[in-house]
Amino acid sequence: MTSDAKNARIKGEKSMEKAIVSPYLLEVLACPVCHSDLEPVCGAIAGLDEGLRCRGCRRIYPVRDGIPVMLVDQARMDDRASDS
Numbered sequence: 001m002t003s004d005a006k007n008a009r010i011k012g013e014k015s016m017e018k019a020i021v022s023p024y025l026l027e028v029l030a031c032p033v034c035h036s037d038l039e040p041v042c043g044a045i046a047g048l049d050e051g052l053r054c055r056g057c058r059r060i061y062p063v064r065d066g067i068p069v070m071l072v073d074q075a076r077m078d079d080r081a082s083d084s
Contacts, residue, residue, distance in 0.1 A: 020050045020063050032070055033057050041078075053078055 020040040021029075029038050029052070036056030043050055051060040052068055059075040061068055 020052065021066065021068055025068070026052070029068060029070065031056060031059060031061075032072055033059060038068075051076075 026038060026040065030036065031038060031054035034054065034056040036054050038052040038054055038061070041051050041053045041060060050063045052063060053060045058078040059072075060078050061070055061075045063069070
């Protein structure tokens with residue numbers, strides 16, 4: 001393995017450590033209320049440690065120990081204005 005390939009692999013592993021959930025899981029999950037896509041949000045935005053925000057209805061679902069809690073009664077509404 002070349003040093004460039006090794007550095008790229010290490011960099012990829014570090015970026016995955018920072019991810020709230022895996023990119024594949026994020027791709028297949030949808031909001032249980034409106035079925036829209038979800039996007040990761042940091043704790044400062046979510047009011048939680050970390051979470052997934054629905055792009056449609058703006059609910060924020062918590063992520064606990066790397067597992068998204070996709071229960072409507074556990075979600076919080078994002079009261080901030082839409083970013084888009």
